[in-house]
Amino acid sequence: MTAPSLVVAPDAALQPVPGPASVPQAPAPRRLVVVSNRLPFQVERTAGEVRLERSPGGLVAALDPVLDQRGGVWIGWPGVPREETGPGGLSLPATGRVTYRQVALSGAEIAQYYAGFANRTLWPLFHYFLGHTQIDGATWRTYDRVNERFAQLAAAERPDTSLFWIHDYQLLRVPHHLRRLAPASRIAFFLHIPFPATDVFRVLPWSRSLLRGVLACDLVAFHVPAYAHHFLTCAERLLGCEVDRAAGVAWFEGRAVSVQAHPIGIDVALIESLARGPNGAPRPAAGERVAEILGVDRLDYTKGIHERLLAVERLLERYPAYRRRVRFTQVMVPSRERVAEYSDLKRQIDEAVGRINGRFSEAGWTPVHYLVRSLPPAELVPLYRRADVALLTPLRDGMNLVAKEYAAAQLEDDGVLILSEMAGAADELQEALLVNPFDVEAVADALHRALAMSQNERRARMSALRDRVRANDVHAWVDRFLAAADTAADRAHASVASPADAARRRLAPWLAERPAVALFLDYDGTLTPLVPRPEDATLSDAARATLEQAARTPNLDTVIVSGRALDDVRRLVGIAGLTYVGNHGFEIEGPGLSFRHDRTDRFLAALERAAVDLEALRIPGARVERKGITLSCHLREVPPDERAAAEQAVEAVLRRHRLRVALGHEVLEARPGIDWHKGRAVLHVLVRRHGADWPSRVRALYIGDDVSDEDAFRSLRGIGRSICVTSTHFPTATASDLDLPDPDAVLQLLRWLAAGGFAQPAT
Numbered sequence: 088m089t090a091p092s093l094v095v096a097p098d099a100a101l102q103p104v105p106g107p108a109s110v111p112q113a114p115a116p117r118r119l120v121v122v123s124n125r126l127p128f129q130v131e132r133t134a135g136e137v138r139l140e141r142s143p144g145g146l147v148a149a150l151d152p153v154l155d156q157r158g159g160v161w162i163g164w165p166g167v168p169r170e171e172t173g174p175g176g177l178s179l180p181a182t183g184r185v186t187y188r189q190v191a192l193s194g195a196e197i198a199q200y201y202a203g204f205a206n207r208t209l210w211p212l213f214h215y216f217l218g219h220t221q222i223d224g225a226t227w228r229t230y231d232r233v234n235e236r237f238a239q240l241a242a243a244e245r246p247d248t249s250l251f252w253i254h255d256y257q258l259l260r261v262p263h264h265l266r267r268l269a270p271a272s273r274i275a276f277f278l279h280i281p282f283p284a285t286d287v288f289r290v291l292p293w294s295r296s297l298l299r300g301v302l303a304c305d306l307v308a309f310h311v312p313a314y315a316h317h318f319l320t321c322a323e324r325l326l327g328c329e330v331d332r333a334a335g336v337a338w339f340e341g342r343a344v345s346v347q348a349h350p351i352g353i354d355v356a357l358i359e360s361l362a363r364g365p366n367g368a369p370r371p372a373a374g375e376r377v378a379e380i381l382g383v384d385r386l387d388y389t390k391g392i393h394e395r396l397l398a399v400e401r402l403l404e405r406y407p408a409y410r411r412r413v414r415f416t417q418v419m420v421p422s423r424e425r426v427a428e429y430s431d432l433k434r435q436i437d438e439a440v441g442r443i444n445g446r447f448s449e450a451g452w453t454p455v456h457y458l459v460r461s462l463p464p465a466e467l468v469p470l471y472r473r474a475d476v477a478l479l480t481p482l483r484d485g486m487n488l489v490a491k492e493y494a495a496a497q498l499e500d501d502g503v504l505i506l507s508e509m510a511g512a513a514d515e516l517q518e519a520l521l522v523n524p525f526d527v528e529a530v531a532d533a534l535h536r537a538l539a540m541s542q543n544e545r546r547a548r549m550s551a552l553r554d555r556v557r558a559n560d561v562h563a564w565v566d567r568f569l570a571a572a573d574t575a576a577d578r579a580h581a582s583v584a585s586p587a588d589a590a591r592r593r594l595a596p597w598l599a600e601r602p603a604v605a606l607f608l609d610y611d612g613t614l615t616p617l618v619p620r621p622e623d624a625t626l627s628d629a630a631r632a633t634l635e636q637a638a639r640t641p642n643l644d645t646v647i648v649s650g651r652a653l654d655d656v657r658r659l660v661g662i663a664g665l666t667y668v669g670n671h672g673f674e675i676e677g678p679g680l681s682f683r684h685d686r687t688d689r690f691l692a693a694l695e696r697a698a699v700d701l702e703a704l705r706i707p708g709a710r711v712e713r714k715g716i717t718l719s720c721h722l723r724e725v726p727p728d729e730r731a732a733a734e735q736a737v738e739a740v741l742r743r744h745r746l747r748v749a750l751g752h753e754v755l756e757a758r759p760g761i762d763w764h765k766g767r768a769v770l771h772v773l774v775r776r777h778g779a780d781w782p783s784r785v786r787a788l789y790i791g792d793d794v795s796d797e798d799a800f801r802s803l804r805g806i807g808r809s810i811c812v813t814s815t816h817f818p819t820a821t822a823s824d825l826d827l828p829d830p831d832a833v834l835q836l837l838r839w840l841a842a843g844g845f846a847q848p849a850t
C-alpha cells in the first residue's frame with residue numbers, strides 16, 4: 088500500500104528543495120528560544136580548570152545567525168556536573184545577541200536522565216535495538232523531572248513573544264511541561280533520530296506519556312515522512328487521537344498539532360571552502376594507485392561499523408584482485424564511553440580490524456586503517472575529498488550527515504557514495520548505491536560495483552547528489568523549519584475545539600448507546616487543582632454548582648473517588664445524592680450503599696507505627712497524614728533536590744511495616760496489604776448499583792489524574808472508558824483512553840454531562 092503523502096517540505100525523495108528565498112518571511116520574527124540537551128560548547132579541562140569552547144558543527148553554525156538576527160536564548164546543560172561548577176554554574180561566553188542559560192544537573196541526574204533513560208532506553212529502542220533497551224522506572228522518573236527543569240527555565244523566557252524550538256530525544260517531555268507552565272506558548276520540536284514503528288514504540292511502558300509530551304507542541308518534525316507516519320500512527324493507536332495523514336495533523340486535547348518531515352541539511356559552504364582549501368587537493372587520477380574507501384562515524388552500535396568491516400573482508404575474499412589495490416579507512420569518534428555496550432563494541436571492532444589486517448596484509452600494504460579520534464573539519468573534509476568511495480552503512484540512522492558531507496566535498500562531481508537504505512538520508516540521496524547493511528554479501532558487491540564504476544556513471548550520480556545536498560543546506564532547513572513552526576502555531580492557536588469539546592465529540596456516540604451513565608470522578612487534581620497543602624484543596628463554586636446539577640440529572644450516577652479519608656472527601660464536596668468512595672476504595676457511602684472493607688482492622692496498628700516512624704525521620708517539608716485505613720506522606724514541600732532521597736527513606740519505612748506503597752503526585756501512599764484499590768471499588772459500586780451485567784445498561788466513565796487512578800483505568804479497560812488529567816505531574820504509563828489537560832477542562836465536560844448531553848449521540 089502506498090503511504091498517503093504528508094505535509095512534507097519538500098517531498099524528500101523526488102523534488103528539489105526550495106531554497107530560503109522561496110520561504111515566506113514572517114513580518115516580525117519572534118525571538119527564538121532553542122532548548123537542547125547540550126549548550127553549544129565543548130568542555131576543555133586543563134590543569135584542573137574547566138573551560139568552554141564553542142562546538143563546531145552545522146547546527147550551531149546554522150542557528151547562530153538566526154539567533155543573532157532575531158535575538159534569542161539557548162537553554163541546555165553545559166556538559167559539566169553541578170558538583171564541579173558550584174551553585175552559580177559555569178560562566179558562559181556571550182555571543183552577539185544570544186544569551187545562554189544553563190540547566191544545572193548533578194552527576195546522579197546525568198547518570199539517570201542522560202546515560203540512563205536517553206541513551207540506554209530511548210536511543211536503542213528508537214533505532215530498533217530492542218535487546219539493548221533497558222526498562223527502568225527510576226531513570227524514567229529522573230528523565231521526566233529533568234525535562235521539567237528544562238521547561239521551567241524555558242517558561243521564564245517571555246513565552247508570549249518567543250518561539251520555542253526544542254531538540255531531540257533527550258527532551259521529549261519538555262513540550263508537555265512547558266505547555267502547562269505557559270499554555271499560550273508557540274512550541275516546535277525536531278527529532279534528530281528515527282521515530283520507530285508503533286509496535287516497537289509501544290514496548291516502552293511510558294510510550295503514552297512520551298507521546299503526550301511531544302503532542303503539546305504546535306509542530307513536531309522529523310527527518311523523513313516515514314518517521315512522521317509512525318508518529319501519527321502512534322498518536323492514533325496509543326492515544327486515540329484523530330489524525331489526518333494527508334494534512335499532517337494529529338488532534339490532541341482539542342489542538343491541531345502539525346506533524347511534518349523536514350530533512351536536515353549541512354553547512355555546504357563550509358565543506359566546499361575546506362575542500363577547496365590548502366589541504367583539499369583533488370584525488371590523483373585512478374590508475375595504479377590504491378583506491379581509498381572511507382567510513383566516518385561516531386562509535387555507536389547503530390552505525391554498523393562491525394558489519395561494514397565484514398563486508399570489506401568479504402570483498403577481499405571474493406575478489407582477490409583488490410588486494411594491494413584498495414584501502415579502507417575508518418574514522419571513529421569515541422562516544423558515550425561509560426555505557427557498557429559501547430566498550431563491548433569497541434572491542435569487537437578492534438578484533439575485526441586485527442583479524443582482517445592479519446589475514447590480508449602484505450609488505451607495504453595494510454587493508455584497514457583505523458583512526459579513533461575526532462578530527463577537526465579542516466582534516467576531515469580533505470579525507471572526504473580524497474576518498475574514491477564513501478562506505479556509510481548504519482543499521483539505522485535518523486539522517487546521517489556524513490553522507491551529505493561526502494557528497495558536498497566532491498567538487499569534481501566524482502566519487503561513489505554507498506549508503507545504507509536504513510539511513511534517513513537514503514530518502515533524498517537516491518542516486519547513491521543503496522544497500523541493506525545487514526547483507527554483508529550485498530555490501531561487498533556494492534563495493535565491487537563502486538570500485539569498477541565508469542567515470543560517466545560516477546559523475547552522473549555524484550552531480551545529482553551534490554545538487555540536492557547544496558539546494559537543501561542547513562540554512563535553508565532552519566528557515567523552512569521556522570516558517571513551518573510559525574504557520575503551525577497559528578493553526579494550532581486558531582484551532583478549534585477546546586479539549587473538553589474534543590473529548591465530548593469522542594464520547595458522545597459511545598455514551599448514547601446505553602440509557603444511563605455511571606460517572607466516577609477523582610477529587611484532587613481532577614475536580615480541584617493540586618495545591619501544596621491538601622487541606623486547601625476546596626471545590627470552586629462553579630464545580631460545586633455543576634456537581635449539584637449532576638446529582639439531580641436523571642440516569643447519571645455520579646461517584647466521587649478519592650485517596651482521602653471518606654469523611655474528609657464527603658466534607659469537602661458535601662453534596663447529597665452523590666456516592667463517595669474514600670481511602671482508595673476501602674470505604675464507600677452513597678444512596679443505598681454503605682461499605683467498609685472487612686479485613687482492614689488488623690493493619691491499623693502497623694499504619695500507626697509507620698506514621699510514628701515517619702515523623703521520627705524529620706524530613707524537612709515532609710508531612711504525615713493519618714487517614715484511618717491508609718496513610719499519606721506528602722513530599723510536595725520537600726526541596727526538589729532532596730525529594731528522591733526523601734522518597735527512598737519514606738518507602739523503606741513503609742515497606743518495613745509490610746504496607747503497600749504507591750507513589751502519587753509527590754506523595755507516598757501506604758495502604759493495607761490487601762488486594763483492593765480504586766478499580767475494585769468502582770466495580771463494586773457498579774455491580775451493587777446496576778447489577779452484575781451492568782455493561783448492558785450503563786456506560787461507565789472514570790476521570791482521574793493520579794497514579795492510584797490507574798487501577799481504575801485498568802479495571803474499566805474494555806468495559807468502560809477513562810480520562811487522564813495530564814496537567815499534574817504524571818510520571819507513569821497510563822492505561823486511560825482519553826486526555827484532558829486540567830481540572831478546568833474536566834469541569835467543562837462535566838457541565839455537558841450534568842446537562843444530560845450524553846443522551847444525544849451527535850452534538
Ligand code: ADQ
Pocket residue numbers: 279280351383384385418419420460461462463464467484485486487488489492
Ligand atoms: P549522529 O548520530 O552524531 O547525529 P551524523 O548525522 O552522522 O550522526 O553526524 C555525525 C557528525 O559528526 C557529522 O557532522 C560528522 O562530520 C561528525 N563526525 C563523525 N565522525 C567524526 C570524526 N571522527 N571526527 C570529527 N567529526 C566527526 C544525530 C543522528 C543522525 C542525524 C544527526 C543530525 O543520529 O541520524 O543525521 O543527528 O540530525
